[in-house]
Amino acid sequence: MTIASRPRLLRGLRLLPILSLVFAAPALWPAHAADEPAVQPAPPPAAVPIDPAPWIYAGSDIPRDAGWQFGTLPNGLRFAVRNNGVPPGQVAIRVRIDAGSLVEEDSERGFAHLLEHLSFRGSIYMADGDAKRVWQRFGATFGSDNNAETTPTHTAYKLDLPNISGANLDEAMQYLSGMIRAPRITDTTLAAERGVVLAELRESSGPQARVGEAINEHLFSGQRLSVRAPIGTIATLDGARAAAVQAFHDRWYRPENTVVIISGDGSPDNFAALVARHFGDWTGKGTAATAPDFGKPDAAAGRARTVVEPGQPLVMTLARLRPYQSRIDTIANTEQLYLDFIATSLINRRLETRARSGGSFLVASAQQEDVSRSADVTTLTIIPAGDDWAAALRDVRGVIGDAVARKPSQADIDRELNEMEAFLLKELQNAQNEPGARLADDFVQSVDRHEVVTTPAGQVSMFAGVRKIATPDRMWQVTKRVFGAGVERLAIASPTPIAGGEPGLLAALDTAVAADASARLTRRTASIADLPKLGKPGTITGESRVPGLLASRLQLSNGVTVLVSDNEIEPDKVRVNVRFGNGFRGVAPTADSLIWTGQYAVIASGIGRFGQNEIDQMTNGRQIQLNFDIDDDAYEMSAESKPADLADQLRLMATKIAKPNWDPAPVERLKIGMLTGLEARDATPAAILDADLQGWLRGGDPRWTAPDRSAIMALTPAKFRAFWEPQLANGPIEVQIFGDLTGIDYRKVIARTFGALPARSGGAVADGGTLTGLGAANAPRAVYHNGDANQAAALIAWPTGGGLESIAEPRQLDVLAAVFNDRLFDKLRAELGASYSPIVQSQWPTAFPSGGYFLVGSMVAPADVDKFYAIAGAITADLVANPVSDDELVRARKPISEQITRASTGNVFWMYLLEGATRDPRVVRAALSLEDDTAGVSAGQVQALAQRYFTDDRKWQTTILPKPAGSPTTAAE
Secondary structure: OOOOHHHHHHHOOOOOOOOOOOOOOOOOOOOOOOOOOOOOOOOOOOOOOOEOOOHHHOOOOOOOOOOOEEEEOOOOOEEEEEEOOOOOOOEEEEEEEOOOHHHOOHHHOOHHHHHHHHHOOOEOOEOOOOHHHHHHHOOOOEOOOEEEEEOOOOEEEEEEEOOOOHHHHHHHHHHHHHHHHOEOOOHHHHHHHHHHHHHHHHHHOOHHHHHHHHHHHHHOOOOHHHHOOOOOOHHHHHHOOHHHHHHHHHHHOOHHHEEEEEEEOOOHHHHHHHHHHHHOOOOOOOOOOOOOOOOOOOOOOOOEEEEEOOOOOOEEEEEEEEEOOOOOOOHHHHHHHHHHHHHHHHHHHHHHHHHHOOOOEEEEEEEEEEEOOOEEEEEEEEEEOOOOHHHHHHHHHHHHHHHHHOOOOHHHHHHHHHHHHHHHHHHHHOHHHOOHHHHHHHHHHHHHOOOOOOOHHHHHHHHHHHHHHOOHHHHHHHHHHHHHOOEEEEEEEEOOOOOOHHHHHHHHHHOOOOOOOOOOOOOOOOOHHHOOOOOOOOOEEEEEEOOOOOOEEEEEOOOOEEEEEEOOOOOOOEEEEEEEOOHHHHOOOOOOOOHHHHHHHHHHOOEOOEOHHHHHHHHOOOOOOOEEEEOOOOEEEEEEEOHHHHHHHHHHHHHHHHOEOOOHHHHHHHHHHHHHOHHHHHOOHHHHHHHHHHHHHOOOOHHHOOOOHHHHHOOOHHHHHHHHHHHHHOOOEEEEEEEOOOOOOHHHHHHHOHHHOOOOOOOOOOOOOOOOOOOOOOOOEEEEEOOOOOOEEEEEEEEOOOOOOOOHHHHHHHHHHHHHHHHHHHHHHHHHOOOOOOEEEEEOOOOOOOOOEEEEEEEEOHHHHHHHHHHHHHHHHHHHHOOOOHHHHHHHHHHHHHHHHHHOOOHHHHHHHOOOOOOOHHHHHHHHHHHHHHHOOOHHHHHHHHHHHOOHHHOEEEEEEEOOOOOOOOOEO
16 A cells, blocks of 8 residues: 655654755646647547456455545556545546656657657647646646656646536546547657757756766666656657657557546546546557566676765765565555554654764665665665765764664654554544545555555554554564665765775775664653743633634733634644744844744754753654744744644643743754755756845845855854844744634633743834835846856846735736746747746735735746747737737636635635734735635736836846856856
8 A cells, every 4th residue: 555654754854855866857748839630529428338346456455445436448447536525626637657767768768758748738639739728727727737747657647627517527538538548749749849858858957966867877777767767868859759759659558558547526427437438449559568677676786886066965875775576565565564664764763863963964864665666775865964974874874783783672663653653643534634636646656556545544444453563573673674685885976076986985885883872762751741831821801703704813911812713624633823923024134134044943942951852752643743934924833733732732832932942953953054055056047046036036135145154154053042032032922723623622721821921022123124125127137057058047027016905916916927927838838948947926025015026037048048038028018018818817817716716625725814814904804805806807907017017127137147167156247
């Protein structure tokens, strides 16, 4: 079975972000217009017999999910359909083809991905270039509601249709079947799409991609996976011809290789009938292909590899590879998967504990998985805390050596079991709110991994068996297999050549290390009851209903305000968001700001006398979280909890504000981490945008400007505390509690936690309450990156506004942005062959009276920069001069409206919209008007905004270009 908890539980360890080393080519769809043959009519209805056997469960004893209805058509196509009303009116469709980059011949590298692009240009039922417009008219947002992916093992098409009716769904299935069965593969369409894919290859290339490719080649040496990145190569893409791509389609796009999944608000019988109607008469062309042998790890290949990539951080990958084994997915197999995950979790916790205390490595994390049906791989990714990679490797190996040499304690095992059980119980409690799209996506992954699906109740039931067998002896054996068996590989990526080269790596790898038990967790236990005591409980001095909403506003005696919505939208779940202080508004733009240190170090620095490890113990096995974010007008701590944990959840949050610890270790770790990644900031145009764009668009305001080396070097724990202590101690507090509060005396809980805090001053916002943003236009400027010479980015922006007074205006600007993006996307692909990188967005800060912007940009080849500006200028001029057509307005406005309708069924949506509502009644009015404001946007309003804002006297323009010899890396005229 697919254990969806694996990545989410690993994220729960709260590691610093690490460099991604596995190349994964992105995949989106183009839309071009061209002269093509006429669209063919839909096939007539045909009665097709369906074999209803639950094919995915063949040979498996795993508890079945009765919600799925199965079928196999006479042509071999399999399907799975189910009713799911979350969100109401939506139907999620997935079509999975059992062919990815691993089935390509050497001359076909990239064909699976190229074919995915061609399938969304047009088909026998859809004129070339119409796909994007067709789906927009259905209300589907391009890139999210309609998308696709090509991996080494499959190609999967995704379509989420909102507010779908029976007739529309039938039409959509016709279009989708045509894309899969008979895409338009001609020399004309291929020539156009080749440029798009080559642009995608150019944009995805760069130092990090080269590192990933080199390490992938090393780890999977001798296997197809080592040289089968889905994006392909320039040579094979240039050499692609329509006949060859059609031949690839005919070999692999066949009914017996296809699975259709539908999960949505409708009848499974109807879904099954639609699959039979639109796919039942499909027959494959020619002889079916046989999948090649993907190979197995080659023990004779080299064990060590060095990769030198200037400007990139030093990162090591230590791996153990074992042959992939295809198994029938049974309860016993599932139990083994859980045990493997627990063994990895034990190691990750020890590695993180070691890293938190300082030492030779900044981050080290382990992962075990079957990779692309090619190998069972255990990977350790290590980022040294400095240049001494040998010490980091030695220390990580010492932690692993201890785990292999000695049994874990039952207490250690139980800690990981508790974390996993808490996750599974949360999934069970949330089962009725699981979106149909996620169920469909999980099903695709299950098919890809040759696993089955089960219910959350089935997972909980099987996990009960895992608890019985997860003994120290059993876990020790699992650990020795996961971390000690298999072909060993070591790779190091470094900005400069390492001393000794690959022989030096081998020598370090072959040097015996002592088992290091220092990272084993102590047996000490801590609980929420051990936290510092808060003050005397406060009182609720006022309570009132919020007009138009299922929510109440509470006023506490100490000035804290609370917005409560007691609802059963998500049974047995409570979401909490604590907004305190003043966020960016509380920091003067002229002051030395350490606001950039908050995302990691504020929470990691602990509470009272407890550090992060002890707090992890307090929350072990419970649905208690402590997430941190920074908003324009507040700092935020958020959590997804449950009613039984609500009291302790609120106490943890309140105590964090009232009694923070100032552990210096997280500050030092953050400092080293930022210095480690500093040189990569200008490695590509995308890296520069990630680091600098927000500061640029806010007029160089230091609150949004990334710190330079001198600022990072100047960071100390004392300075960190001096900045953050008043930020935590001052400013208003607003608490949002939305969810199932049945049987909970939440008033008492609030009074004893946030009501027990001392009254707070408002905090200084006079200086920080303004945001200059973009001002009068300056001369166009160039910024230089140190990466590949074939990469550039072009950006244009205009200042707009801010605040809540004219809240309808940003909603109109969102529609203008959708129109602009649609036109820019089509033009760039048609005229420049650019891929899917246009950036068009409107940002309107409601917490500031000004500072908003309208941004237009794209990644382009350096030679195409001027063409981009010409295209963007022509679109701008036309939007100023002419109103958009009715069809274009609908295609821009409807997907936005549908997104709002779908999101409005959940608590997360309303919590976001109502931030600040207890202190400013305009927030409620703005929230309630969102749907009508968006649906009512007119062509005249769109044109009026274009005329108002798209003026040359306020236009900001920046180009990011490859650095010429001798040029600076900072902005220059």
